[in-house]
Amino acid sequence: MASSGAPTLRQQRLGFELRKLRENAGLSSTAAASLVGVNQAHMSRIEAGRYAVSAERVRLFARAYTCTDQDLIDALAGMTGRRVRGWWEEYRDILPAGALDLAELEHHSSAMRIASVIHIPGLLQTADHARALFLGVFPPLTPPEVEHRVSHRIKRQAVLYPEQSVQLSAVVHEAALRMGVGGPAVARLQYKHLIEMSARESITVRVIPFGAGTFPGSGQPIVYFSGPVTQLDTVQLDTDHGSEFLDSTAHLAKYRMVLDRLDSCALGPAESRDLIARIEQDI
Structure with a gap:
């Protein structure tokens, strides 16, 4: 077939x-x-x-x-058969193929580890925060293109809810939190959302404070997707030209070590929530 x-x-x-x-x-x-x-x-x-x-x-x-x-x-x-028409298929020919691949990976993943320095991870963004980001890309997107990207990003977040509730561990640098994307009102709602999501049993959010110094992987968002067995894990790197997906044994081992190192630089979950709350009060 x-x-x-x-x-x-x-x-x-x-x-x-x-x-x-x-x-x-x-x-x-x-x-x-x-x-x-x-x-x-x-x-x-x-x-x-x-x-x-x-x-x-x-x-x-x-x-x-x-x-x-x-x-x-x-x-x-378990990976066999015809293509499953997931919700992301409605965006085919509307969004880049990498966006659909990302949604499919998230859907089939048993756990995810995310590290980001410049941006709050997409799975933890509010719609207004995501919209402000897409309004700032270059070349500029048309209003319909912006809304397609926002709706796709929000629909991806279904993996975090009880029906699926993938295990998510996110490490975010303080710099990403202090960007103030969208202005004070949007930022405050985003901080509250992060705090609420981080209190869920299946989600861990940890912050690397400014005082942590240097660390590996500081220039590039990293997502590590756990498959049903380690050999089927995948790493996604977010680049200026779209998503890059890596799955060689060497790459998987490298990025597990990078993420472990980032974990060691981050505050604990409770301390991270306290820092996010203080940043919210500062704006």
């Missing part, structure tokens, strides 16, 4: 992981295709994420590649 349209990030990841299993087994694409009973062109489309595969076919691949990691096999089988 062929996939319709361009493959999503999730479909591409499944194909990549199947290719990695094949290469680890020392098999060429042609040899592997023969083992599982497909032609080489079909195999190439599967590994590119352009052809949907069943859970049974994934398990067949795993046996052919002598993979014995049952947790990984089960996780890959």
